[in-house]
Amino acid sequence: MTSTKAPRRALVVEDERTINDALTQRLRAEGFDVEQAFDGPTAVDLAATTRPDVVLLDVMLPGFDGLEVCRRIQATRPVPVLMLTARDDEADVLVGLGVGADDYLTKPFSLREVVARVAALLRRVDRAAALADERPAVIEVGALSIDPGTRRTTVAGESVHLTPTEFDLLLCLARAAGQVLARERLLREVWDWGDAWGSASASRTVDSHVKALRSKVGGERIRTVHGVGYALEAVGPTGQGRA
Structure with a gap:
């Protein structure tokens, strides 16, 4: 029987087009509806209009950085955010977590790991919703x-x-x-x-x-x-x- 459940929606925010396209293609292959953004202001606008189920967010972006994007997104509507960073410095990671990111990945990363992290984030969201009903x-x-x-x-x-x-x-x-x-x-x-x-x-x-x-x-x-x-x-x- 074909499932009628709507696909999950992801927003990929990454200014390097090669990385953005690779993430987008892999997520679409996994059944996600995917929107792409290449700068901070566009990311915030798309998050408001498309209401994604998960956001993959690069830290270094034109316009304003991923930390500001995360702040603005979370201030409007809680959504799981996977930060993508080129640096593994603890201070940078803590700042990202402090503005509302749920998890982070340091570049370079494998697409398999990205998909697994996204799936884990969404399973936790589903468990939280079920728990609230109980x-x-x-x-x-x-x-x-x-x-x-x-x-x-x-x-x-x-x-x-x-x-x-x-x-x-x-x-x-x-x-x-x-x-x-x-x-x-x-x-x-x-x-x-x-x-x-x-x-x-x-x-x-x-x-x-x-x-x-x-x-x-x-x-x-x-x-x-x-x-x-x-x-x-x-x-x-x-x-x-x-x-």
């Missing part, structure tokens, strides 16, 4: 409150804005509060990654997102166990000791 109970860890249904987070009653990936990471840690979760487990449960990528890249992805999350909920709430992973701790409103 109206699960709010989770409280010290002064931290996480509502899986509304995807809202507060610290001592103050709302905290998290990207979809940051929320999923925090929720995963909260469901096993006090327990140390290995990076490999976080990659499986939050990013839906298998064994397709090297451990160094995988570790950087987890560590970068944890650092971004700490800047929002408080560094003392997420404990590092070197060589293993992370644990969410019950900390009071002042950040001093357990609640």
Whole structure:
């Protein structure tokens, strides 16, 4: 039976035409409807008019850069964003995550990896939508409150804005509060990654997102166990000791 489900829509934002065309062709071969943009202003306009399900976004763009594109897109409508960057500098990655990117890939990358990352992002979006329908109970860890249904987070009653990936990471840690979760487990449960990528890249992805999350909920709430992973701790409103 032929599926009547509408294809997913992707927006590819990359000023190098060769890369843009290669990404577009591969995504179309995977069944996506794809729009292309080659500069910042066009990307923002297309995101508003076509309402993509996912955005592949280069950092360096004419007009204004990918970080500003991401800010403007996310301010209007939350959408998963995969940042494409020529630099793997941690500061650059953290800035990208801070403006609403969900994941990032460093150039050069394989088209197979791009497709896998996009698929993982969309699976997480689908799971989040299903979870919202179930109206699960709010989770409280010290002064931290996480509502899986509304995807809202507060610290001592103050709302905290998290990207979809940051929320999923925090929720995963909260469901096993006090327990140390290995990076490999976080990659499986939050990013839906298998064994397709090297451990160094995988570790950087987890560590970068944890650092971004700490800047929002408080560094003392997420404990590092070197060589293993992370644990969410019950900390009071002042950040001093357990609640």
